[in-house]
Amino acid sequence: MLQISRLRNAKNLVIEGLRKRGWTDGELIILDQIIEADDYRKKIQTANDELLAQRNRISKEIGQLFKNGKADEVQSAKLKVETLKSEISENEKSLSEFVETIQNLLYKVPNVPHPKVPAGKTDKDNLLVKDWDGELPNLAQDALPHWDLAKKYDILDFELGVKITGAGFPVFRKQGARLQRALINFFLDEAINAGYEEIAPPLLVNEQSGIGTGSLPDKEGQMYYMEKDDLYLIPTAEVPVTNILRNEIVKSEDFPFKFVAYTPCFRREAGSYGSDVKGLNRVHQFDKVEIVQAQHPDLSHETLDEMVSYVEILLQKLELPYRILRLCGGDLTFASALTYDFEVYSAAQKKWLEVSSVSNFEGFQANRLKLRFNDEFGSKRLAHTLNGSALALARIIAALLENNQTPEGIKIPEVLKSYTGFDMIK
RNA sequence: GGAAGAGUGGCAGAGCUGGUUGAAUGCACCGGUCUUGAAAACCGGCGUGCGAGAGAUCGUACCGGGGGUUCGAAUCCCUCCUCUUCCGCCA
16 A cells, blocks of 8 residues: 555656556546645644543543532533534544545555556567577477376366366376375475475455455455455465564564465456467466565565576476566556566466465555564664565476477476476376 | 353553553563673563654554444453364364
8 A cells, every 4th residue: 555655745757657557637636636635634633632632631530520529620621522523523533534545545555656667558568578588388280288198198177177176277187296296295394395384274354354465355356265265365475475474573683574375276367268268378266475574665576586587496496487577567566666577488388377476565554554564763664575486387297298298198397306206297 | 053261562461340551561672781792680662544743742443353332441341353172063
């Protein structure tokens, strides 16, 4: 959530940033509405605090009068308060109205993109910061996409998922299930070795947590919702894990907080059909290992770079061809200030698949979470939060299956063999 | 799901027959005195949000969340949530 103080102090920069997201003059009006509403709010509060002070003073006097046995003077004092009270309650009513209005306006403003973010509307405008400089896998003419490989080796069953649940809930079987579990363990072990604390969080979260990371109130549609219990299925471990630090004032010497969590992720994914969503490319439930950090604002962009290279090494270890993109303003998610996407080449589909997204949210989530720290001058500042997938399993599996297919079977990358217990899917 | 009890500052723990109680006391923490240094002892400081002010500082709100009664509520009432114990059910 945008800080009003930032809007007041650096409005031009905020506008400049939002323009990168393609915001028009008409949309930018909201910024003035926020400032205006906030001005009113301040005015009312100043006036109301004065009235409250009067009320408190008189009430104290009444207490004294009783003590001194001057009960006869009490009545006139009570009358004075009576007139104050109606004024106060009216002020408080409009005060809470303004607070709510401001809140709702602020919820509509996405994070201000970092200066490094290129302007642009769609994924075509994303900046390729690192291209794959090696060979792309050169598969045989009859190479199969992963959904056909899944059938051939009986490791992944989409139709069965339809029977049990519905479309988009694949069932992994046999070596497919083992591969899945191997990847999870591999990713977790790597993260732990890199100093991340492993978390096993709840998969259902309350509304407050959803708001904390910016998943609510805007994107209810993306999440599965349990109406009876007022809980949401997590779309990513980011939500429960980042909320560990909600409402905390941390010590700056405790930075960085580094968490890793494996969880299934649930996405309702309203939207497109066709080849983009075929197979494992887009599903309602998939597994992901997520890394989350909270960091001092001065260091968060170094941390982002460090997380990017961490993910890069994972892909190298898996021997997958990848490239790195810096997302343009239009492709940036609501809460992010700067995002790098990793794409892995899927040889049989002949397309790049997004397998990881690493973002710095700067103070945007922290402002919603109320995650602060005491700086060296003793004043409170917002921490910065970051996260990244390391990695999303479904698409990694798709790429592994396709890229490593041979006439003899599907080869398992060296680093995974000790986890899978086999070196070939056949 | 049923019954009883409880939720107070970083922690522990008073207050809860309504009126200098934002809240005693202890611990922890920070600064100081003492000490070669440390410990102990002693002195002082030590919550968060919002508003006003150049600032010192002042005002206001917050004692699980929300609402109510009252001139005035941590203290009384309603409601929701959470925790503990007992019972039931269950991986």
